[in-house]
Amino acid sequence: MSLRLSTVILPHRRWNEGGRETWQRAEQLGFHTGYTYDHLSWRTFRDGPWFGAVPTLTGAAGVTDQMRLGTLVTSPNFRHPVTLAKELITLDDISGGRVTLGIGAGGTGFDATALGQDPWTPRERADRLAEFVPLLDRLLSEDSVSYEGDFYSAHEARNIPGCVQRPRLPFAVAATGPRGLKLAARHGQAWVTTGDPKLYENGTPEQSRQALRGQVDKLTDACAALGRDVNTLDKILLTGFTPDRGRPLESLDAFVDFAGRHRELGFTELVIHWPIPDSVFAADQKVFEQIAMEAPAQLG
Numbered sequence: 001m002s003l004r005l006s007t008v009i010l011p012h013r014r015w016n017e018g019g020r021e022t023w024q025r026a027e028q029l030g031f032h033t034g035y036t037y038d039h040l041s042w043r044t045f046r047d048g049p050w051f052g053a054v055p056t057l058t059g060a061a062g063v064t065d066q067m068r069l070g071t072l073v074t075s076p077n078f079r080h081p082v083t084l085a086k087e088l089i090t091l092d093d094i095s096g097g098r099v100t101l102g103i104g105a106g107g108t109g110f111d112a113t114a115l116g117q118d119p120w121t122p123r124e125r126a127d128r129l130a131e132f133v134p135l136l137d138r139l140l141s142e143d144s145v146s147y148e149g150d151f152y153s154a155h156e157a158r159n160i161p162g163c164v165q166r167p168r169l170p171f172a173v174a175a176t177g178p179r180g181l182k183l184a185a186r187h188g189q190a191w192v193t194t195g196d197p198k199l200y201e202n203g204t205p206e207q208s209r210q211a212l213r214g215q216v217d218k219l220t221d222a223c224a225a226l227g228r229d230v231n232t233l234d235k236i237l238l239t240g241f242t243p244d245r246g247r248p249l250e251s252l253d254a255f256v257d258f259a260g261r262h263r264e265l266g267f268t269e270l271v272i273h274w275p276i277p278d279s280v281f282a283a284d285q286k287v288f289e290q291i292a293m294e295a296p297a298q299l300g
Contacts (some may be wrong), residue, residue, distance in 0.1 A: 003259055003299045004269040005292065006033040008072055008238065010042070010276060011051040015059055019051075022274060023060040026067060029292035033068040033100060034060060035271060040078060041110045044279065054087045061095035068098045072238055072271065073174045073192060075106030076128045078115055082157045085139035088169060089159055097164030102192055103136075104174030105129040126179050127151070133173070133183050140168035172236055176215055178222070185222040190234035190269070194241035208242040209261060216266050236269040237262055240281065248272075249283040255291045256298050263299065 007026050013019040026034045038053035057069045069091075074084070092099045105125040106112065112119040120128065131149045138145050139159055147154045163169045170189035175181050176196075184191040196203070196211035203211075216235065223230040239248065239258075248258035249272060259270055272291070275283040 003263045003267065003296070004032040005030075005259075005296050005299075006035060006068075006236075006269055006271045007031045007274050007292070008035040008037065008271050009274045010045065010281070011036050011053060011056045012045055012049050012276070014049065015051075019056070020059065020063055024063050026274070027064040029289055030296070031067055031292060032269065033070055033271075034064070035070045035072040035100075035102065036060075038071040038074040038079075038102075039109070039111050040114045043109065046110055054091060057099070058091055058094055061091065061098065066098075068100055069095055070100035070172065071102045073102035073104040073172070075104050075111070076125070076132045076151075077106040077111040079132075081132055081136040081139055081152055082154050085136055085157070085159055088140065089163055092163045092165060092169050095164075097169075099165070099169045100172055100190070101136075101169060102172040102174060103129075103133060104192070105180060126177065130179055130183065133171070133187050137168065137171070137187050172234070176218075178218070181219050181222040182225075184219065184233065185226050185228055185230075188233055190236055191219055192236045192238060194238045197241065199243055200241060200245075203243045205242065205244050208244070209265060212237070212242075212262070212267075213265050234268045235266055236271060237267045238271045240273050246281075246283055249275075249288060249291065251287060252290050252294055252298075255295055259295060259299050 009022055023034055036053050036056055041050050053071050060069055088101060108119045128151050131151050135147055135152055139157060140163055143160050145154045145157045171187055172190035172192050173184035173188040174192035175184050176193060193215055195208050199208050199211060220230040244258060248255045273281040275281060275285050275288050
């Protein structure tokens, strides 16, 4: 099984001060997809520069030709399906059909309260996602949609001419719980995980792989319950949040070993963070680029 290599570029640089060049370089290095976070701010970057995901990806679409583009991940925390659908259809058009929407339930970070609301409980986030994803699916697939739900509504929402990609752009659903995995099985073209967060501080790489194996098994069961072959979903690991942390980016050999072990679990795409000095995503840029250029051939 071949393993695709993608990168996630945080939107923390002004477009004319390195932002544009980073996306162009990512395509030159041969990454399958260039993703960005869809947050209003994120953790230690909160008090520094941070730009919007959709405008950033629109800019990236204008300076790249082949690399796919996407979010990791969009959530209901500050999005509404009707307005998001219009933005995504526009982005898909500008990019020539190169967009993947990573989507998940969101968390309790800064996005959760930026609009003035109290943070939702895990159940409330799951409830909203369970309504958000099917409605967004319809909005991206149908010319006109009306819907009245518990959390979201649409009244004759028009989305003509629809996506370049048919029947709509692909969803990569981030999930580990049963309800989210069911959404991935029903609506996703891909599934996303970062591993088991409980293992990040004190777990071992082997424990992490066991947890990931268990997540893949649960996804398989969710697909089987719907009569779907789990192999029709791509399986994406966003790296950097397992006990391995940044060690896979310390050398080409270290990354190839890490990637090979996760390919054995069924993953079809690994996403590595573009290096950011003096941050949790700090890494040697030369080694990072060597991995981008040489690892896929060794894993092919």
